[in-house]
Amino acid sequence: MKFTILTAFPDSFTSYFSSSIIKQAQNKNLVNIELINFRREKGHKIDDYAYGGKTGMVLKIEPIVECLKTNNLLNHSIILLSPSGKPLTQQMARDLAKQEHIVMLCGHYEGIDARIQKYVTHEVSIGDYLLTSGELAAMVILDCVTRLIPGVINQQSLETESFDEYLLDYPVYTRPPSFEGQDVPEIYLSGNHGEIEKFRKQEQERITKERRPDLWKKYLKYKETNTKTE
Ligand SMILES: C[S@@+](CC[C@H](N)C(=O)[O-])C[C@H]1O[C@@H](n2cnc3c(N)ncnc32)[C@H](O)[C@@H]1O
Incomplete structure (x- = not known):
């Protein structure tokens, strides 16, 4: 391009x-x-x-x-x-x-x-x-x-990013598991990938609803109609 x-x-x-x-x-x-x-x-x-x-x-x-x-x-x-x-x-x-x-x-x-x-x-x-x-x-x-052009970045990283399906991204963590009294959510240390996915989606929904009512509305409509508006 x-x-x-x-x-x-x-x-x-x-x-x-x-x-x-x-x-x-x-x-x-x-x-x-x-x-x-x-x-x-x-x-x-x-x-x-x-x-x-x-x-x-x-x-x-x-x-x-x-x-x-x-x-x-x-x-x-x-x-x-x-x-x-x-x-x-x-x-x-x-x-x-x-x-x-x-x-x-x-x-x-x-x-x-x-x-x-x-x-x-x-x-x-x-x-x-x-x-x-x-x-x-x-x-x-x-x-x-x-970054959306195929081959520029790993396609998998594009799949669950902010604004995909109108949701903001979930918070991410890396080592150490505990820093100055703040712990990484326990679920991430469980190795249970199904539960981790569920937790991440809940976090995306919570954060979007709290911070971006405009996107939240679009997300609800998208879930209902399965059609992206803009
Ligand atoms: C100082 S701005 C012009 C402001 C203009 N007189 C006005 O009040 O709308 C100079 C240039 O910066 C660019 N620019 C400023 N803000 C922008 C924005 N939010 N998005 C895209 N381009 C912007 C545009 O190319 C614009 O012509």
Whole structure:
């Protein structure tokens, strides 16, 4: 799968993309990451004042569209990173993981000239908070999509993760069995795998119900209809 990221700050990606699972995915040729700087050279003007007046600059449309055209990217899925976009979910990540090539546009300052909408296929937000620019959002999407690509991580670890069937994950423990008065739940030391599975599911349900009533509702509906909504 290929990711192309259009950004004015390509350096901000280097350390993340050259470590751990994302690095391994590239080494195994499962993922190809291309970073394109739409500020072609130092001094190239990529921002301007907002029509109507507003504190803060707006990214100009011409350098970005020119970049999409000269790199033949217009016929791919193009994601605009934006706080006004559709909120990113695990289901969205699963759908994106089926694509062959995803292009992401990183905004900065007050965002990109709104006429960019005509060129994008998706507008995605990574949550209800404001980042200074789209680079972190692009990394988040690339990360959660990449780990779903077959071969990137052990398929079994994907089977019972948070958000699978709308449930949060159960708490995990490793050695030592006791630490400063806190013990690992006894069931984990019993060797009874059937009971451990049952306990884990109960924990998933308890935690989701307590912390995320929105997911809990979706889970109950999913259990009833066996159909995933989003
Ligand atoms: C400072 S923000 C622009 C804020 C915009 N004026 C507003 O109030 O909605 C600059 C850029 O950061 C990125 N960004 C900020 N928050 C984001 C979020 N929650 N999800 C995705 N991208 C985000 C977008 O690319 C955006 O164009």
